[in-house]
Every structure is written in structure tokens, then in C-alpha cells.
Amino acid sequence: MNKIVSTDLHAQDISTIQSSAQPAERIAVGRRGFLSAGAAIGGGLMISLVLGKARPAMAAAPTTSTVNAFIVIGTDNAITMITPGGEMGQGINAGLAQVMAEELPVDWTTIKTQQAPFGAQFGRGATHSQVTGGSNSMRGWFPLMLQAGATAREMLLAAARQTYPSAPQPLKAVAGAVQDANGAKLATYGQLAAVASTIALPAAAPILSGPGSYKLIGTSMARPDVKLKVNGSAVFGIDVRLPGMVYAAVRHCPTLGGTVKSVPAAPSGSQVVNLGNAVAVTGANTWQANSRAKSLAVTWNLPTASALTLADSAGLASAAQTLMTSATPAIAEQIGDVTAGMAAATKKLNVTYSVPYLAHACMEVLNCTVSIKKDASGTVTGCEVWAPTQAPDWVAATASKLTGLPLAQVIVNAMFMGGGLGRKIEQDYVTQAIKVGLAVNKPVKLTWFREEDFGRDWFRPSALSRVQVGLDAGGAITAWSNRIVSPSLTRSHGGVPKNGLDGISIGHATALPYANANRLVEYIEQPSAIQIGYWRSVGESISAFVVESVIDECALAAGSDPYQYRRTLLAGNTAALGVLDAAATLAGWGTALPAGQARGIAFSPGFGSLCAIVAQLALTATGTVKVVRISAAVDCGTAVNPGQVVGQMEGAILHGMNAALWQQATFAKGVPAVRNFGSYPMGRMADCPKIDVTIVSQGSTLGGIGEVGVPGVAPALANAYATLTGTRKRSLPLGIVVAPKGES
Amino acid sequence: MITLKVNGTSYQVSSDPSTPLLWVLRDELGLTGTKYGCGVEICAACTVWIDGSPEKSCDENVGSCAGKSITTIEGLSPLAGGATHPVQLAWIESQVPQCGYCQSGMIMAVAALLKGNKKPTDAQIDSALSNICACGTYPRVRAAIHKMIGV
Numbered sequence A: 001m002n003k004i005v006s007t008d009l010h011a012q013d014i015s016t017i018q019s020s021a022q023p024a025e026r027i028a029v030g031r032r033g034f035l036s037a038g039a040a041i042g043g044g045l046m047i048s049l050v051l052g053k054a055r056p057a058m059a060a061a062p063t064t065s066t067v068n069a070f071i072v073i074g075t076d077n078a079i080t081m082i083t084p085g086g087e088m089g090q091g092i093n094a095g096l097a098q099v100m101a102e103e104l105p106v107d108w109t110t111i112k113t114q115q116a117p118f119g120a121q122f123g124r125g126a127t128h129s130q131v132t133g134g135s136n137s138m139r140g141w142f143p144l145m146l147q148a149g150a151t152a153r154e155m156l157l158a159a160a161r162q163t164y165p166s167a168p169q170p171l172k173a174v175a176g177a178v179q180d181a182n183g184a185k186l187a188t189y190g191q192l193a194a195v196a197s198t199i200a201l202p203a204a205a206p207i208l209s210g211p212g213s214y215k216l217i218g219t220s221m222a223r224p225d226v227k228l229k230v231n232g233s234a235v236f237g238i239d240v241r242l243p244g245m246v247y248a249a250v251r252h253c254p255t256l257g258g259t260v261k262s263v264p265a266a267p268s269g270s271q272v273v274n275l276g277n278a279v280a281v282t283g284a285n286t287w288q289a290n291s292r293a294k295s296l297a298v299t300w301n302l303p304t305a306s307a308l309t310l311a312d313s314a315g316l317a318s319a320a321q322t323l324m325t326s327a328t329p330a331i332a333e334q335i336g337d338v339t340a341g342m343a344a345a346t347k348k349l350n351v352t353y354s355v356p357y358l359a360h361a362c363m364e365v366l367n368c369t370v371s372i373k374k375d376a377s378g379t380v381t382g383c384e385v386w387a388p389t390q391a392p393d394w395v396a397a398t399a400s401k402l403t404g405l406p407l408a409q410v411i412v413n414a415m416f417m418g419g420g421l422g423r424k425i426e427q428d429y430v431t432q433a434i435k436v437g438l439a440v441n442k443p444v445k446l447t448w449f450r451e452e453d454f455g456r457d458w459f460r461p462s463a464l465s466r467v468q469v470g471l472d473a474g475g476a477i478t479a480w481s482n483r484i485v486s487p488s489l490t491r492s493h494g495g496v497p498k499n500g501l502d503g504i505s506i507g508h509a510t511a512l513p514y515a516n517a518n519r520l521v522e523y524i525e526q527p528s529a530i531q532i533g534y535w536r537s538v539g540e541s542i543s544a545f546v547v548e549s550v551i552d553e554c555a556l557a558a559g560s561d562p563y564q565y566r567r568t569l570l571a572g573n574t575a576a577l578g579v580l581d582a583a584a585t586l587a588g589w590g591t592a593l594p595a596g597q598a599r600g601i602a603f604s605p606g607f608g609s610l611c612a613i614v615a616q617l618a619l620t621a622t623g624t625v626k627v628v629r630i631s632a633a634v635d636c637g638t639a640v641n642p643g644q645v646v647g648q649m650e651g652a653i654l655h656g657m658n659a660a661l662w663q664q665a666t667f668a669k670g671v672p673a674v675r676n677f678g679s680y681p682m683g684r685m686a687d688c689p690k691i692d693v694t695i696v697s698q699g700s701t702l703g704g705i706g707e708v709g710v711p712g713v714a715p716a717l718a719n720a721y722a723t724l725t726g727t728r729k730r731s732l733p734l735g736i737v738v739a740p741k742g743e744s
Numbered sequence B: 001m002i003t004l005k006v007n008g009t010s011y012q013v014s015s016d017p018s019t020p021l022l023w024v025l026r027d028e029l030g031l032t033g034t035k036y037g038c039g040v041e042i043c044a045a046c047t048v049w050i051d052g053s054p055e056k057s058c059d060e061n062v063g064s065c066a067g068k069s070i071t072t073i074e075g076l077s078p079l080a081g082g083a084t085h086p087v088q089l090a091w092i093e094s095q096v097p098q099c100g101y102c103q104s105g106m107i108m109a110v111a112a113l114l115k116g117n118k119k120p121t122d123a124q125i126d127s128a129l130s131n132i133c134a135c136g137t138y139p140r141v142r143a144a145i146h147k148m149i150g151v
């Protein structure tokens, strides 16, 4: 028996528990420990276990000790950092491990990272949230990760003091080992881990090294998961395989809102499960399951024709126009007197912008694997889920609800995500997999083919936004009013918009950084039967396109340079100016361009960070436009891993560019038009402009980095296009650049 | 039974011959490094080598692959499960992957390109790589290739 101990950082105490831990290739952190821990919250005792895993055991594998919930150290000195953020490409596993490693000095090259399963000890804040979204992971977990590393360090030092009582003090932790006061190595962490795991947590919070002496934070460390992602060994959700597993594929009603009317008998050798708005069919492999699902003669109950106008692009577009002029808006922001400001204006703008619904198009389609155990009487006794998910705690709640098991008996393994983008926060695919698992009495992996993934997305909402601006003779804004018509994300997720408002749908349309004493921002909720959801920068992707395009229109109306115009309106806002200036400098704003080229600029703060983007466009010989270059400046406070910050910006810029130039999801009487990439263009190597990113470091608070690069891209492109051609584009997609080959 | 030669190993496969190679690799042989992205030859996530040339495995019936030599991402490095192929090493050095989902296909396509063309131009890189990367790793893909070929 191997003694395994773990402590939670909220706890003041520690306990030990016996477990039959098996050496494992991939360490599984069990949920059972949390069961006892859950009862102990407040009582000051928190335990978690390291359990064996049903995976090929390595010969003579080392045993491991969990020093605390986040750090597992093997007798072979292998250190696994259990990182609570969901890894969907943003490098959060490595980033959070890097923060832990700042306080627990290690040899970084020996580090492994593993995503935490469901378990409150991994959550942040009072609710123990494990949700990765809103660019919150680094901001949310940073303090806890410092504490985790420092606590582990103190426990290892205490273990060394106990083991080597006569060693010259003070002892020091250095790169995976403890040294005495003279620098002589006493023992490696691996040698100390078992003892360390029995040490009581220090009563006081350990002293942190502090920003002044950071060695890893702020350095572009290599991501441990990259090694797994170049040889096919990274296990994404879709790669999970269990002994005796069957494969299931899903086919939804072709019309949104439709339900299953009748299901024919299952094809021989398969099972069919009625999922309400879809059927799932099993097969010996994913392809067979999907082929069967596609050919199954299901009949459907369709919504009424009038209901379908709420799921029809043309119908929704005209309804939005009507709402804009006839509905009573809710007031999101009102400062000063817009009417008076407008009366004082010498120039007025009245412009309307629109953006479409958008899909996520994560490269990894939705999937979820479930193993459900039942006793002889058919009562569910266990449920384990493997999901590519941004919210393992929500998956656990879903599983608990559907199986009737207490949360503590549900195990959720959060797998690598092949992109998340806000789609993998939803529970629909998880719900389906659990229902199928309950029905088929075998472990099952449920997969949505690409057509289902596009057809039943939770789409980025559409919006219609009318902006009226008054300018004085000098070009200063005397009044700004913005009325937004858009569906509500709150309502789409079963809530009711409070006071008729939806902050996520409004994005950053309020609290603009630009000088303006009179402002009014209004919101009108548009009823829609399109399921809408979170999307990399959601509301900000809408509001920034509108606001930053209109600011450009103001600059042109005032006869000002768009960059200098923004500078004037941002006067006194040093941090904003720092970022705006950095982007302008990087892009060479104001320097001569070849004939037929132009630049556009946008400033787009969000997610606790500041960002400015400059796009450079060129007219081609055939009269189309090419994106030549995008330059970006970002201030996210502390760039924990600058290389990954730049990577996130590059990715965000290309994500924003795909959406701005080409993408839209449309619906014809409830039938989604986009079913594969052929009608949802994604840029390739050939479409990728030169991208330059500069990180601005000016002492700001730690901000998010996953999303802030997206919103400014569309307006920067539209602004460049207006300068290049004199034509203002007020709706997305811009349609100014030829779509990637073969796509429309 | 279809005999498949994958990464130097022979397998007997009982799948329907019309099953795309992709799903046989993933679900029957457990070689899950090869990824499904679209199923309709657009995204190239499923790229493997068939007799040395890059092909989209979502569009190759397994029946037509009998007797051919197939290489997947798992077999790219001479050391099974290793990551020592020059493209893999370059990818680690330049920290190319983000989510990593498209990268098996991307790496197989790049490695195939560099087999036949030691110093591709940017235009040749663009036309050889039709892979979709939703994470937007293209700048790093290009930088990593440039570094490898000394540009």
C-alpha cells in the first residue's frame, strides 16, 4: 500500500489516507477524496487521492506522492502539475504550471502537466468554479497557483529539515532538490515527497517570492503538451477509447426546434436512442454509426411556420429593423444629456451596423465518452465521463442530474480540446452521451459529424446597432447614442435578462474610453429561435466592430487622422495611449505605403487587457483586396509566457479575420445553411497575412489574453477598406477579400 | 479481411471495404493521432502518407488501401511514439501547436513537402499546405519551415 496524501490550500490541516495507488502512465486524480473533503469544508480538512488508472502500467514504474492537490511528485522525480484550466490551445496548462513552478523551483524540462478532473479543490473563488471562459483562467487561478507552488516548496523543505536535522540551516529549494545552507544537495524532491506529504501545512500562508524576483513568470517557457501534440499521442476528447466501448453518432432534426416523431427499428447490430431533438445510433466504429444515423428513416415533428420565422435569416433581419424603430429599449448606460449634446453638434452621424450569426467551427467536433455502471437491479452505481469541456464542474452537474448519482460519485475527466471557443462550455453533447450511455449499457463514445457540429451550434448572436453621434466644429463628440437589437445570451441559457438587459450581448458598447459627456446606450432583446452562445469574445466582437468603425467615421467626418483622433479622445488615459501608440509605431502608421494600399486602426480593450490593431490592405490587379499585414499591441498586465501571449494574439487575429472577411451562419425557415467548411470559409497558409505583435508592459493588472485580440480585427479591416476605397462597410462579413479556394 | 500495412506493421482488418481509412486507423487500429475534421476533403486534418504521398484519409476507402504502405503521425518518427523527425523537432522548437488538433495533418503535409522539395518557396508552401488550423498557427508553421530550410 502506498501512502497518498493531498491537501487543499483552503485547509489548515492535513490527513492521510491509504490507497492502492497503481503506477500509471497518466495520473488520475480521483474524486473520492473530494467526497470526504466536501464534508470537511469549513472543518478544515481536505483530501484527494491519486488513484491507479486502467492504462498500460509501465514496468517498475515509480510511485507518486501528491504534495498538494495540484502537485504530484514521483520517486523518480517526475513532477506532474495538475492544472485546473481547460486546455483548448491557449497554453493554460503550461501557463498555470509555470506559475506553480515559480514558487516550487523545478527543472522545467522534467515537468508534465495534466488537466484537473472535476473536483472543488481545483476550483477558484467561493463557488470553486472550474469554468474556463471569459479569458479568466490565468487571472482566476494565478494567486492559487503561486500558493500551491509555495506550499509544496515549504512542505518539501520541512520534510528535508525533518530528514536531515543536522544539516546547516536554512535549507533551500533549487531546481528539483533541497540544498543545505552551503549549497550541498541533500535530497531530490522525489526522495522527499513521501515524507513531505505527511507534513502539516504551515499555519501561515507561505511567503511568495514576489514579482521582483520572478524567474519563470515572464519567460517564454516551452509548453510540455507540445511534445504530445507533434506525434499524435495527445489524447483529445475524441481520442478516448475504453475497453468494450461502442461508438455512437448523432443526427439532429434538420430543422431547428424540430423533435423526433417516430424512429424505425434499429438496423441489425445497432441500438437507436431517441434524444428528443435527435437520434443516436451505435456502430462498430464512428463511420458505421454515422452512416446508420444518416440513413435511418426518422420522421420529425416540425415547428409551425410562424415559429420558424424566428429561425429564418430574412425574417430575423426584418424583425430586427422593426424592433429598432418600434420597440421600447432598456437603458444600458445613460450619462449626461444626449438630446442637448446633439443640439450642440455641428455635424451629425446616423449609421446602422449589422453582424451575422457565427459558428464556432472548432477543429475537434463535439464528442463525449461515458461509462455507466449499474447493479443487477439496473440502478446506476457509477458514472465516469471523458469530455473535451471548458466546464468539468458543469459536466459533473449534468451527469449527476441525469444519472441520479450524487455529485461525489460522478467522475469527470477533462480532456484536451481541439479548440473550445466557448462552444465546449455547453452541455448538450454531454447530455446526449450520458443518455446514450444509460440506454446502451456499454461504455460509449458519442461523436457529432461536422454537419451536426455546424447545424446545432450555439451561434454567436447577430446584432443590429444604430449609432447617432454629434460632433462639434473641432470634431469632439458632443453626443453618442447606440441602440442595439440582439438576442439575449441569458435567455438562450434559460435565464431572464435583468431589467431587460444582457451584458454579454451588449459587450463593450458601454463605458467607452473616449471623451464624451453625453451618452446613451440602449438594448432591445430580439426574440430568436436560433440557439446562441458564447464565442471567442462574444459581445465584444460585436460592439468593437460598431464602436471602432463609428469612431473612424467620426475621424473622417472631422477631417482627422484616425489614429490622432483616437489619441485626442483618449487624452490622459496613459495605459490606453501606450497600447495605441505601440500598435501605430509597430505598423509604421503615417509612413508612406505603396500605391493602392491603406491602413486602418482600432482600439479594443476587453477581458482586463488593452489591445490595438492596425490592418494594412492592398488592392490587387484584379480589383479584389488582400490583407497584407496586421500589427497588434497588447497589454495584458503580466505576460506569464510571452511566447504564448503572442501565439494567442496571432490566433485571435486570424479567428477575427476569418469572421470579419467571410463567415456567417444563415438559416432558411429553421434549416441551417452551413453544414461544413465548404460554406464556412477558414483562411489557410495562403490567406495568412504578415502578423506582428508587440507586448506592452506598463505595470497594468493581470488581464486575459485568449479573446482580446479578436474584436479589433473587423473594425481595423473595415477602416482600412474605407480609407483604401472610400466605401464604408457597415455589415459583416465584409466580403472584400476572395474566400479561400473552393469555398464561398 | 483486408491487409493493411501501417507504420511498418501489418494488420488484418475486418471493416467494410468502403469504410474511410481514417476511421479504420482511429477506431479499429487505435491510431488516434490522425484526426477527423470535415470528412469531405477540405480541412486536411486527416492527412497520412499512402505509399509516401500525402493523402486525405477521410476520402480513401480502406479497401483501396490494401497492400499499400501507410504512414501516420505515429509512424513519422523512426522511434515509435517518439518525436524525432526534423519537422517534429522544428515544431517543438518553434512551439507551433496551439490546441494541436490540426497538427498531425499539418506535420504530415509539411514532412511530405520537404521530402520532395528541400527548399520550398513561400508560394510552394502555401499551395502544398491546404490544412485548416482554426487556432491560427500559420505564422509559426511558416517560421518553423523557414528555420528548417535556412530562410
Ligand code: FES
Binding pocket: B035, B036, B037, B038, B039, B040, B041, B042, B043, B044, B045, B046, B047, B056, B057, B058, B059
Ligand atoms: S477530415 Fe479529411 S480533409 Fe477534413
Ligand code: FES
Binding pocket: A089, A363, A418, A419, B097, B098, B099, B100, B101, B102, B103, B132, B133, B134, B135, B136, B137
Ligand atoms: S493548432 Fe488548433 S487547429 Fe491548429
